Amino acid sequence: MALTSPLLAVALGTTVTVLLAGILLGWRRLAGRGARRVALRAIGLCALQASVLGLVFVLVNNSLVFYSSWSDLAGSDTGGGTVHAAAGGSAGPADSLTVLSRSAVTVPGLPRVGGRLDSVRIHGALSGLTVSGHLFLPPGYGGRASRRLFPVIVVISNRGADRSAPYGALSLAAAAAAQIAAGRLPPAILLFLPAGLSSSDQGCLNQPGGVQAQTFFAQDVPRVLQTAAAASSSASQWALLGDQSGGYCALQLALDDSGVFSVAAAPPASYARPPGPGAAGSPQLSQQDDLLWQLRHLPPQPLSVLVAGPGAAPGLGPARELAALARPPMHVASASLAPGRWPLTPVLDWIGAVLRAPAPLTAGPR
Amino acid sequence: MGLDSGFFEVVMIAAAAASLAAVVWLWPKAAARDLTHAAARLGLIAGSQLLVIAAFLVCLNGYFGFYGSWVQLLGGASPPAVPAAANRPGAAGSGPGGRARSLVINMTEPGPLPGGQVLPAEAPQYAALGPGLRPRAVAAPGLPPPLPLGPPGPDVAGLRPRASTSAAVVGRLLLVSMIGQRTGITARGDYVYLPPQYFQRAYARARFPVVLALTGYPGASWSIVKRLALPSEAASLVAAGRLPPAVYVMMNVSVAMPRDTECTNIPAGPQVESFFAQDVPRAIEQSFRVEHQGAAWGLIGYSTGGYCAAKLAMLNPYQFRSAVSLAGYYAAVRDSTTGNLYGGSLGYRHENDLGWRLEHLPAPPVSLLATSSRVGEKTFPGTRAFLRLIQPPMRGYSLILAQGGHNFGTWQRELPQALTWLGRQLQPAVPDQPQQVLQHS
Numbered sequence: 001m002a003l004t005s006p007l008l009a010v011a012l013g014t015t016v017t018v019l020l021a022g023i024l025l026g027w028r029r030l031a032g033r034g035a036r037r038v039a040l041r042a043i044g045l046c047a048l049q050a051s052v053l054g055l056v057f058v059l060v061n062n063s064l065v066f067y068s069s070w071s072d073l074a075g076s077d078t079g080g081g082t083v084h085a086a087a088g089g090s091a092g093p094a095d096s097l098t099v100l101s102r103s104a105v106t107v108p109g110l111p112r113v114g115g116r117l118d119s120v121r122i123h124g125a126l127s128g129l130t131v132s133g134h135l136f137l138p139p140g141y142g143g144r145a146s147r148r149l150f151p152v153i154v155v156i157s158n159r160g161a162d163r164s165a166p167y168g169a170l171s172l173a174a175a176a177a178a179q180i181a182a183g184r185l186p187p188a189i190l191l192f193l194p195a196g197l198s199s200s201d202q203g204c205l206n207q208p209g210g211v212q213a214q215t216f217f218a219q220d221v222p223r224v225l226q227t228a229a230a231a232s233s234s235a236s237q238w239a240l241l242g243d244q245s246g247g248y249c250a251l252q253l254a255l256d257d258s259g260v261f262s263v264a265a266a267p268p269a270s271y272a273r274p275p276g277p278g279a280a281g282s283p284q285l286s287q288q289d290d291l292l293w294q295l296r297h298l299p300p301q302p303l304s305v306l307v308a309g310p311g312a313a314p315g316l317g318p319a320r321e322l323a324a325l326a327r328p329p330m331h332v333a334s335a336s337l338a339p340g341r342w343p344l345t346p347v348l349d350w351i352g353a354v355l356r357a358p359a360p361l362t363a364g365p366r
Numbered sequence: 367m368g369l370d371s372g373f374f375e376v377v378m379i380a381a382a383a384a385s386l387a388a389v390v391w392l393w394p395k396a397a398a399r400d401l402t403h404a405a406a407r408l409g410l411i412a413g414s415q416l417l418v419i420a421a422f423l424v425c426l427n428g429y430f431g432f433y434g435s436w437v438q439l440l441g442g443a444s445p446p447a448v449p450a451a452a453n454r455p456g457a458a459g460s461g462p463g464g465r466a467r468s469l470v471i472n473m474t475e476p477g478p479l480p481g482g483q484v485l486p487a488e489a490p491q492y493a494a495l496g497p498g499l500r501p502r503a504v505a506a507p508g509l510p511p512p513l514p515l516g517p518p519g520p521d522v523a524g525l526r527p528r529a530s531t532s533a534a535v536v537g538r539l540l541l542v543s544m545i546g547q548r549t550g551i552t553a554r555g556d557y558v559y560l561p562p563q564y565f566q567r568a569y570a571r572a573r574f575p576v577v578l579a580l581t582g583y584p585g586a587s588w589s590i591v592k593r594l595a596l597p598s599e600a601a602s603l604v605a606a607g608r609l610p611p612a613v614y615v616m617m618n619v620s621v622a623m624p625r626d627t628e629c630t631n632i633p634a635g636p637q638v639e640s641f642f643a644q645d646v647p648r649a650i651e652q653s654f655r656v657e658h659q660g661a662a663w664g665l666i667g668y669s670t671g672g673y674c675a676a677k678l679a680m681l682n683p684y685q686f687r688s689a690v691s692l693a694g695y696y697a698a699v700r701d702s703t704t705g706n707l708y709g710g711s712l713g714y715r716h717e718n719d720l721g722w723r724l725e726h727l728p729a730p731p732v733s734l735l736a737t738s739s740r741v742g743e744k745t746f747p748g749t750r751a752f753l754r755l756i757q758p759p760m761r762g763y764s765l766i767l768a769q770g771g772h773n774f775g776t777w778q779r780e781l782p783q784a785l786t787w788l789g790r791q792l793q794p795a796v797p798d799q800p801q802q803v804l805q806h807s
Binding site for chain 2: 049283288
């Protein structure tokens with residue numbers, strides 16, 4: 001009879017019933033003294049216990065299928081089968097970086113060209129998202145062939161295409177070129193991407209079952225820049241910079257993917273999850289995506305964070321709470337930005353100093 | 367008394383035997399014809415039956431290693447739902463620079479080495495290493511116990527070629543604890559197997575590929591060493607020239623026992639996926655001479671560990687390029703042992719359903735070997751359906767037995783082929799040229 005056959009369970013069940021009935025009915029007859037009666041008691045009892053154990057084992061095994069046959073139970077089956085290619089196969093690299101147009105970055109008062117600003121389109125293999133943005137390449141950039149790898153600053157702002165906005169690609173690339181020329185920022189790649197990858201504000205998080213924005217920023221973007229451009233693969237050389245629309249993104253990505261990013265700069269703002277549709281119906285997801293909650297409940301990450309905004313007095317409002325919750329190896333500095341042509345210059349200088357420093361920087365920009 | 371200790375098994379068996387003897391002894395005293403005595407007869411039989419079944423379950427648990435302790439079985443002292451930040455600087459065990467140590471070697475010789483002599487019958491008792499949440503480094507002759515957390519190099523952990531001559535022949539099994547720097551999750555009682563080549567002069571500067579092996583739920587990492595016999599099988603395949611040497615990290619898939627977390631980042635709870643995908647690789651890279659992420663990192667797991675292996679690779683294809691799922695499943699389960707893993711979000715549950723991912727998201731660039739059996743495996747239809755969904759650039763491979771249940775015997779039969787397949791996916795360690803070896807000696 002097969003181990004998994006229902007007949008075996010029925011047979012064992014019948015045995016148990018018969019033995020139990022026999023013992024109960026014959027109890028008085030076996031109650032006397034004498035070796036024969038004692039032996040019969042012991043044998044009857046052991047047989048009942050053994051058949052109950054067997055029944056339990058067979059029932060459990062039938063429902064969970066640990067052993068499929070007697071030989072399986074005895075371990076005497078042999079033959080391990082063979083491996084077959086079942087599906088899929090190789091395809092060309094699905095990541096891509098497409099350059100749509102190129103322009104030179106010039107800095108007033110600088111004789112040389114300060115770098116190159118390309119309009120690009122990035123396709124992420126894992127997220128499946130295609131996103132348009134801008135890519136600043138510093139002077140001296142020689143592509144993958146030159147073997148020199150550059151640090152990366154990912155600028156997340158919905159105003160990247162705005163020519164006059166401080167976080168716009170044009171003005172921030174010019175500011176970066178000027179600081180590189182002045183030796184205050186190491187030659188770095190700047191990638192400008194929008195915060196909103198879908199119609200709703202999802203804070204660069206993976207929208208559950210939907211747009212995988214975090215996969216795009218934390219896995220696809222580093223992969224694209226490391227294969228299609230000469231970007232460093234060390235987290236110590238990857239920084240994030242966000243404005244009001246991308247500040248949550250920058251901090252969220254840095255906290256969640258500290259193996260990819262080690263520097264983040266953002267304006268003082270609310271650190272709760274943006275009110276997009278992603279966490280709808282899940283208070284737990286909303287709670288976890290609150291950055292202050294993360295700082296309270298997860299170990300501090302090796303990050304340098306700068307809270308910077310126009311007129312933002314250091315250590316005020318939500319930024320004060322952020323700074324108070326940060327413990328080494330996470331460090332929070334703050335900076336008040338003065339209005340001007342390139343208000344983000346001190347932020348670039350600070351990022352430059354962190355990228356050069358071997359350890360997280362504790363002080364804010366001068 | 368330890369749930370999985372041999373002594374407890376003996377006590378339980380003795381109690382069951384004593385109860386049988388007691389029933390035989392008390393038999394005449396419950397022989398009267400009234401109701402009280404009839405009830406006593408039933409009580410005697412039921413009580414002794416319960417003790418026999420309990421002894422059977424304790425022995426079964428000892429063999430399969432489902433639950434390693436009373437706490438794992440009943441909960442209670444398990445880590446809180448959200449692990450508190452345990453690694454404040456200055457706390458005991460902090461390494462240089464204020465960072466807590468991410469990996470601690472608790473024992474360097476937990477038993478005779480795999481591939482060498484026969485393994486001990488029992489897992490080393492982790493409880494004997496001392497109470498408290500923080501693992502204690504154990505001093506071992508011949509090896510400096512504290513693990514330096516410097517840049518990885520040939521001398522890390524003092525495991526140089528000259529540390530032991532026998533290690534260069536049979537390799538070394540280490541009992542380790544890991545403390546997740548990203549997630550705060552602590553995993554104790556896991557094993558790292560370093561192959562003999564790790565200690566050989568020709569490989570003194572080589573970085574090794576890594577295989578992360580995961581148990582089922584509930585399970586113990588010792589089962590991978592003893593029942594699946596992974597290090598011993600790998601050692602003999604390497605010796606036969608069928609498998610490149612690799613470092614094997616063997617872990618219990620359940621880091622929040624008694625909860626079955628299914629390697630999920632539980633919303634506002636333990637971030638188990640990040641622990642295995644980020645913390646464990648960083649801890650291993652910082653502690654041993656291994657290759658960094660990608661082609662040199664593979665996964666293997668059975669049952670729940672198979673689901674985890676497939677999921678970790680599919681979600682982190684740049685960390686793990688290949689995975690073997692021995693009798694794994696591919697859907698996002700929810701049952702009494704898991705509780706609410708997905709924060710009540712159907713979308714997030716979908717993201718943990720690997721079939722749903724293949725239907726709705728781009729296929730990741732990973733290779734997956736899925737095993738099952740036509741007869742004896744409930745996972746067979748699900749495995750076949752999942753393999754059909756695989757699209758390039760993902761590659762799916764199958765190893766289907768005609769018959770075999772959900773047990774270590776079946777997985778042992780599949781292991782040689784599975785490891786050989788995995789070995790072909792992994793970027794091998796490159797030894798020095800023979801001339802250089804001659805110059806050294």
